[in-house]
Amino acid sequence: MSEGLNPVRVRFAPSPTGYLHLGGARTALYDYLLAQKSGGQFVLRIEDTDRKRFIEGAEQDLMNSLRWLGLQWDEGPDIGGPYGPYRQSERKQIYQEYGEKLVEQGNAYYCFCTPERLVKVRAEKQSKKEPPHYDRTCRNIPLEEARKRIAAGEPHVLRFKTPMEGTTTVKDLLRGEITFENKTLDDYIIIKTDGWALYHLAAAVDDHLMKITHVIRGSEWLPTAPLHSMIHRAFGWEEPVWVHLSVFLKPSGKGKMSKREAAELSKDGYSIFVKDLDGLGYLPEAMVNWTALMGWSYDDHTEFFTMQDLIEKFSLEKLNPSPAAINFTKFDYFNKLHIKALSDAELAQRLKPFFEKAGIEAPIATLELVAPILKERITTLDDAVEMARFFFVDDITYMTERFPIEGCSKTETLVIGTKVEQALNSIEVWDTDHLDTSMRALMEQEGKEPRQFFGFLREVISGQRISPPLFESMQILGKAVVLQRLRNALSFIEEKVA
Numbered sequence: 084m085s086e087g088l089n090p091v092r093v094r095f096a097p098s099p100t101g102y103l104h105l106g107g108a109r110t111a112l113y114d115y116l117l118a119q120k121s122g123g124q125f126v127l128r129i130e131d132t133d134r135k136r137f138i139e140g141a142e143q144d145l146m147n148s149l150r151w152l153g154l155q156w157d158e159g160p161d162i163g164g165p166y167g168p169y170r171q172s173e174r175k176q177i178y179q180e181y182g183e184k185l186v187e188q189g190n191a192y193y194c195f196c197t198p199e200r201l202v203k204v205r206a207e208k209q210s211k212k213e214p215p216h217y218d219r220t221c222r223n224i225p226l227e228e229a230r231k232r233i234a235a236g237e238p239h240v241l242r243f244k245t246p247m248e249g250t251t252t253v254k255d256l257l258r259g260e261i262t263f264e265n266k267t268l269d270d271y272i273i274i275k276t277d278g279w280a281l282y283h284l285a286a287a288v289d290d291h292l293m294k295i296t297h298v299i300r301g302s303e304w305l306p307t308a309p310l311h312s313m314i315h316r317a318f319g320w321e322e323p324v325w326v327h328l329s330v331f332l333k334p335s336g337k338g339k340m341s342k343r344e345a346a347e348l349s350k351d352g353y354s355i356f357v358k359d360l361d362g363l364g365y366l367p368e369a370m371v372n373w374t375a376l377m378g379w380s381y382d383d384h385t386e387f388f389t390m391q392d393l394i395e396k397f398s399l400e401k402l403n404p405s406p407a408a409i410n411f412t413k414f415d416y417f418n419k420l421h422i423k424a425l426s427d428a429e430l431a432q433r434l435k436p437f438f439e440k441a442g443i444e445a446p447i448a449t450l451e452l453v454a455p456i457l458k459e460r461i462t463t464l465d466d467a468v469e470m471a472r473f474f475f476v477d478d479i480t481y482m483t484e485r486f487p488i489e490g491c492s493k494t495e496t497l498v499i500g501t502k503v504e505q506a507l508n509s510i511e512v513w514d515t516d517h518l519d520t521s522m523r524a525l526m527e528q529e530g531k532e533p534r535q536f537f538g539f540l541r542e543v544i545s546g547q548r549i550s551p552p553l554f555e556s557m558q559i560l561g562k563a564v565v566l567q568r569l570r571n572a573l574s575f576i577e578e579k580v581a
């Protein structure tokens with residue numbers, strides 16, 4: 084626990100209307116870091132009162148994605164906690180009670196305007212170039228009359244009675260005080276006709292009841308922040324600290340991230356959805372490091388952070404409200420760094436599923452041998468399959484255009500090949516040193532360049548232009564396999580190459 088930081092209670096409050104994306108992941112990460120750092124609690128609250136936008140399976144996706152990132156919550160719908168339930172759809176009654184309190188206090192009123200009327204009001208306001216707010220027709224209906232109409236079964240909503248004059252100031256941790264003219268605000272609906280509270284009321288009530296100390300969320304919530312503040316104030320509650328994070332811009336830096344842009348990204352092997360990243364070969368460690376730095380920095384040069392580093396170093400003071408462009412090249416960079424930082428055994432474990440998916444049986448023991456030489460060369464775990472498949476499959480596909488040895492005839496290539504076979508055969512200790520000495524000596528004896536000679540050997544053992552270092556690869560493959568491949572390659576040249 085860091086000095087001077089009281090234990091916080093933070094909540095990540097997604098609506099199950101879609102999959103967890105970059106923006107949500109960053110919010111949840113900052114929540115988690117702050118809770119861990121301060122010895123507080125990270126609460127997961129599912130804001131599912133908007134039943135129309137509910138997507139089956141989204142809650143499960145959110146939880147899976149958070150867990151994959153390593154952001155385990157302390158209280159939540161699945162594990163419970165002292166302030167549950169943590170799904171807003173299970174708290175309908177609570178919001179109704181608090182809505183009723185606002186009515187009694189004179190901070191809210193029942194509105195009986197029909198949807199048709201509201202559409203007309205909005206259209207009229209728009210034609211006069213005024214904000215499309217409700218015209219407050221029901222604001223002055225005496226409460227008793229309103230209650231009678233409700234008892235008679237008349238459909239109604241509950242609206243917050245926003246002051247019509249003066250200002251409301253919200254204090255945001257990153258932006259300071261933001262003052263809103265009350266006349267620019269609406270009498271927002273807080274409970275709908277069907278009795279479901281809208282997010283604004285539900286969130287304010289829950290933040291209070293769940294003793295949330297800091298509300299960290301995207302800056303798209305800034306325009307309705309005054310309403311949240313007003314609800315807290317109407318009840319006389321202490322407001323949480325408001326922290327509205329920077330917006331994410333498209334990779335080009337021009338404009339906000341859109342759905343179309345997100346679809347474009349998938350063509351390049353990227354995704355803004357956390358659920359896709361595992362399959363694309365990204366490490367959760369890299370995602371955490373990358374997103375942590377989109378809106379926060381420690382100093383002007385440190386880039387590599389593990390979760391533990393972040394817990395130690397994270398601070399709200401270093402959050403930056405300026406928009407951050409999503410830079411996937413940087414994501415690749417962090418993925419490389421975190422792949423390099425894995426132990427060979429760990430990397431082998433993480434690579435295994437990628438080979439399985441490609442239908443390649445890759446024993447862990449071999450993967451562990453291959454891990455150190457792949458580490459320096461792959462950007463995503465997925466890259467390993469193409470680069471290292473020749474370690475696990477025997478049917479190497481040779482291509483006629485890659486033979487004979489550059490600058491040599493077919494006959495000369497076959498002669499050199501046979502000499503390679505003899506030299507390899509006579510190596511007793513099959514390791515990189517001995518392979519290096521023997522092959523270099525033969526190359527010199529034949530008067531060939533490394534490009535020609537080693538390029539040939541690389542083709543023979545892997546059928547690939549690009550592969551991990553030659554002698555390490557040969558050592559891992561073993562003498563018998565290498566000799567077999569050489570014989571296969573020589574017959575291929577003999578039969579197929581002109």
Ligand code: GLU
Pocket residue numbers: 095096097098130282286298299300301304
């Ligand atoms: N349910 C809101 C969302 O889906 C949460 C906003 C907030 O954190 O207050 O983003």
